[in-house]
Amino acid sequence: MIRRIVVGAMVLMLVVLSSTVTTAFAQNGEDVDAMVQRATILRQQNRRARAAEVIEKAALLAPDRPDVRRLRELLDFEVNGWEAMAGADFKDWDDTRPGWREGDVSLRRNTPIGPFLVRGAQVERAGRTDEKVELEIYPAFRSGYLALGGGFAPNATLYPRSILTAELYKTLPAAFEISGGYRRLNFPNQSVNVAIGSLGRYMGDFFVGGRVNHFASFGTSVTGIVRRFLSDDGQYVSIYGTTGDGPEMIREPADFGVTSNRSIGANAQLIFGSRLVLRLNGSLGREEWPGGRTANFKTGSIGLGVRF
Numbered sequence: 413m414i415r416r417i418v419v420g421a422m423v424l425m426l427v428v429l430s431s432t433v434t435t436a437f438a439q440n441g442e443d444v445d446a447m448v449q450r451a452t453i454l455r456q457q458n459r460r461a462r463a464a465e466v467i468e469k470a471a472l473l474a475p476d477r478p479d480v481r482r483l484r485e486l487l488d489f490e491v492n493g494w495e496a497m498a499g500a501d502f503k504d505w506d507d508t509r510p511g512w513r514e515g516d517v518s519l520r521r522n523t524p525i526g527p528f529l530v531r532g533a534q535v536e537r538a539g540r541t542d543e544k545v546e547l548e549i550y551p552a553f554r555s556g557y558l559a560l561g562g563g564f565a566p567n568a569t570l571y572p573r574s575i576l577t578a579e580l581y582k583t584l585p586a587a588f589e590i591s592g593g594y595r596r597l598n599f600p601n602q603s604v605n606v607a608i609g610s611l612g613r614y615m616g617d618f619f620v621g622g623r624v625n626h627f628a629s630f631g632t633s634v635t636g637i638v639r640r641f642l643s644d645d646g647q648y649v650s651i652y653g654t655t656g657d658g659p660e661m662i663r664e665p666a667d668f669g670v671t672s673n674r675s676i677g678a679n680a681q682l683i684f685g686s687r688l689v690l691r692l693n694g695s696l697g698r699e700e701w702p703g704g705r706t707a708n709f710k711t712g713s714i715g716l717g718v719r720f
Contacts, residue, residue, distance in 0.1 A: 444474045451483060455490075457583075458552040461524035464491045485686065486645055489719055495520040497689065497717030503663075505699075507707045510538040512663065526552040535570050537664075542570035556582040559593070570664045572597040572604075579608055587614040589621070599665055604628065606662075617641045630668060631658020642682075649680040652695075660697070672700035677711070683719075691715035 447470035454463035464487040470480050496519050503512040516533035529548040534541060546563035559579040565571035579593025588611070595606040605628040612621020619639040626632045633656030641648045654660050654677075659670040675697025682690045694712040 444470045444477065444480065447473075448479060448483060451487070455487065457555050458557055459554060460487060460490050460552070463487055483644075489686075490522055491524055493522045493719055495522075495689065495717055495719045497691075497715050499691070499713060499715035501711075501713040503709060503711045505707045505709045509707070512537050526550045526557060533571075537570060540569050542567055544571045546575070556580065559591075568600050572599045574598045577608075588612070589614070597662060602665070602668070604630065604662055612637075625656075625661070627658050627662060630662070631671070632656050633658055633660050633673065635660075645683055645686065647681055647683050649678070651678045652676070654695075654697070659699075669701050670699050671702060672698075674698050675709075675711075687719050689715070689717035689719060691717070 447466050451463040451467040451470070454460070454466065464484075467480065467484045467487055470477075471484050474480050496517075498517045499515070501512075501514040501516070505511070512535065514533055514535040516531055518529055518531035520527055520529040527548075527550045529546075529550075531546045531548070532543070533546070534543045542565055544563050544565035546561060548559070548561040551558050551560070559577065559581065561575070561577040563572070563575035565573055575595070575597055577593065577595045579591050579595075581589060581591040583589050590609075590611050592609040593607075595608055597604040597606065607626040607628075608624065610621055610623040612619055617640060619637070619641070621637055623635045623637070624632065625635075633654060635652055635654040637650055637652040639648050639650040654673065654675045656673050657671065658673070659667045660673045660675060662668070675695045677693065677695025677697075679693035680691070682692075684690070692714055694710070696708070696710050698706060698708050700706045
């Protein structure tokens with residue numbers, strides 16, 4: 413009789429313990445799902461440091477879940493990671509003008525308050541060369557960020573002597589994003605003021621938007637873009653088109669005379685093994701100068717980088 417009572421008590425204890433453990437595991441699972449969702453929302457709001465704290469707690473509860481591990485790695489890079497990149501850029505015309513050949517290297521450091529980037533570039537055209545250094549910072553705040561940049565070319569034989577840029581990006585309801593800002597290009601003999609702005613909307617895996625560059629005294633250029641995001645880590649492919657009664661962009665004083673531009677292009681960013689980064693860009697277009705003189709052009713760029 414006593415043995416039966418003891419055995420019954422033990423069975424009851426096992427049932428209660430099993431139920432408690434099962435409930436605890438269920439609650440932990442629910443907690444992990446909620447943490448993943450919370451971290452994802454915080455990341456979308458540019459609150460990446462806070463998102464990293466949330467996903468770190470989720471990783472303690474479910475270290476083997478692939479979605480937790482992947483989001484943790486992504487946030488770790490976005491909050492504390494580095495990216496080094498080297499690239500090359502060209503622009504050629506179908507008339508007698510010499511082409512533009514440029515190479516650059518950059519180093520990006522992500523921090524809890526936003527990324528910092530330093531870049532060095534050298535260009536060659538018509539037997540002349542020029543060098544510049546640039547610094548960019550992107551301080552983030554809830555649902556937005558600032559893009560601040562400055563550059564300096566000591567010789568200013570092709571590049572502007574200095575470049576200053578400030579642009580504010582803000583996410584709006586219904587997945588819209590808007591930006592507005594200012595850029596100043598200080599060439600040795602002339603300065604150019606540029607009003608810049610953009611408006612777009614995220615729709616699932618797509619982004620559709622437009623961008624305006626208004627060059628004071630030189631015209632306005634408008635670009636439309638459709639981008640397809642391939643993953644959450646920044647991979648994408650895009651197509652775009654540009655039109656305007658001024659230059660698409662001002663690289664050098666020779667661009668001051670452009671009175672019309674039309675172009676179409678595509679670009680992409682691909683990431684291999686979460687470490688290697690490949691960026692590609694290419695376009696075809698047509699420019700016009702006073703007197704009806706025109707020329708077709710093509711541009712291209714490639715960048716290879718590593719994240720660590």
